[in-house]
Amino acid sequence: MGKMAACRLEQGEDAFRKIFRLYKRRNPPPDLSGVVEFTRGHPGVKPKELTIGALSDQDACRAGLQPLDQWKVYGLEGYPGFLFVSNPFLPGWQHRWVRQCLKVYPQKPNVCNLDLHMRAEQTANIWESSKEQLRERASHRRSQKSLLEKLRWVTLGYHYNWDTKKYSVDHHSTFPPDLAELSRCVSRACGFSKFQPEAGILNYYHMDSSLGIHVDESELDQHSPLLSFCFGQSCIYLLGGLSRELAPTPMMMHSGDIMIMAGPSRLLYHAVPRILPHPGGGLLPPGLTVPPSDNTPPALTEPCSSQDWEVCAQYLHDSRINMTVRQVLEDGCSFPVGEDMRREQTHANEEDSYHQNAPETPAQEGEGQHLLTKRIKTT
Numbered sequence: 297m298g299k300m301a302a303c304r305l306e307q308g309e310d311a312f313r314k315i316f317r318l319y320k321r322r323n324p325p326p327d328l329s330g331v332v333e334f335t336r337g338h339p340g341v342k343p344k345e346l347t348i349g350a351l352s353d354q355d356a357c358r359a360g361l362q363p364l365d366q367w368k369v370y371g372l373e374g375y376p377g378f379l380f381v382s383n384p385f386l387p388g389w390q391h392r393w394v395r396q397c398l399k400v401y402p403q404k405p406n407v408c409n410l411d412l413h414m415r416a417e418q419t420a421n422i423w424e425s426s427k428e429q430l431r432e433r434a435s436h437r438r439s440q441k442s443l444l445e446k447l448r449w450v451t452l453g454y455h456y457n458w459d460t461k462k463y464s465v466d467h468h469s470t471f472p473p474d475l476a477e478l479s480r481c482v483s484r485a486c487g488f489s490k491f492q493p494e495a496g497i498l499n500y501y502h503m504d505s506s507l508g509i510h511v512d513e514s515e516l517d518q519h520s521p522l523l524s525f526c527f528g529q530s531c532i533y534l535l536g537g538l539s540r541e542l543a544p545t546p547m548m549m550h551s552g553d554i555m556i557m558a559g560p561s562r563l564l565y566h567a568v569p570r571i572l573p574h575p576g577g578g579l580l581p582p583g584l585t586v587p588p589s590d591n592t593p594p595a596l597t598e599p600c601s602s603q604d605w606e607v608c609a610q611y612l613h614d615s616r617i618n619m620t621v622r623q624v625l626e627d628g629c630s631f632p633v634g635e636d637m638r639r640e641q642t643h644a645n646e647e648d649s650y651h652q653n654a655p656e657t658p659a660q661e662g663e664g665q666h667l668l669t670k671r672i673k674t675t
């Protein structure tokens with residue numbers, strides 16, 4: 297990078313990047329006392345009341361969620377439209393979503409990072425080819441990394457294209473009905489009764505992973521909320537402003553927590569600089585140390601068997617999974633065609649410059665989330 301450009305960066309173009317690097321740092325470890333813990337009454341955290349009745353107890357229960365009057369929901373001063381739900385899952389139910397993320401959602405026709413450099417038959421059954429390797433790990437036998445451990449992202453519904461940064465009508469598969477229903481339950485509960493789950497990105501992190509600074513702006517509908525579900529180990533999540541000059545707020549996310557980015561918070565910069573062991577010791581967070589619930593009638597997903605859970609638990613000892621769910625198209629709209637598409641593309645190209653490094657500019661730390669496999673970085 298030229299001297300001038302470096303200078304401009306230092307003058308605060310990128311307050312976000314400075315904080316990203318601070319929390320990513322291992323040596324010396326950063327002071328975490330300023331990191332927002334929503335359930336611990338941090339300044340700026342405001343409990344929120346949801347409309348009781350927005351989600352029936354029966355629908356909540358089918359999705360593995362507690363009755364709405366039990367949910368702990370918070371807003372954050374300075375971030376209108378942002379909501380944080382502290383683990384609303386019923387005991388034994390996060391397990392099912394974790395199992396879906398590891399065993400079911402990586403299957404074809406869904407798309408994952410491994411497809412970029414492996415043949416279709418090699419990625420046809422990631423779970424089956426990995427489970428023995430993961431079990432062996434439990435008995436401390438050394439083994440090669442399994443495909444599951446190499447998984448970084450999976451796309452669902454309208455498959456996000458990491459090259460063009462677009463969704464398209466031609467690259468679509470059925471959005472998983474169970475995750476669609478969970479997402480509709482959460483969005484209804486939070487007052488977004490029209491939300492349509494149309495695309496999902498699942499992110500798989502290990503203890504040395506991070507997710508670069510970005511805005512999720514590829515959806516044609518940027519008014520609908522974006523939902524984000526966390527499982528496994530904890531993370532520091534940075535929520536910034538509409539520009540990278542604004543310093544982000546660091547917050548902790550734990551297993552089971554759900555975030556809703558809506559309204560004025562929908563297009564804010566954000567990043568995950570650091571994965572942290574869940575607080576409290578032990579290999580798994582408290583919500584996952586109970587056995588998987590075996591059955592509650594009638595449910596969206598089948599119970600997680602103890603054999604499947606053994607593999608999932610082993611995976612989660614040093615991993616975090618995040619599912620984001622998005623509405624791509626505005627209500628009643630379809631993908632643009634002809635003249636509309638040209639207009640849309642011109643507009644998108646202007647916006648893309650936000651994410652791309654100029655050719656002569658080396659990638660900056662914390663940048664480049666949309667660069668193919670670099671989306672989740674491993675140090």
Ligand SMILES: O=C(O)CCC(=O)C(=O)O
Nearest residue numbers: 497499512524568618620
């Ligand atoms: O892992 C997270 O919490 C954030 C994921 C995210 O920002 C994304 O998928 O766009």
Ligand SMILES: [Fe+2]
Nearest residue numbers: 510511512566
């Ligand atoms: Fe994002």
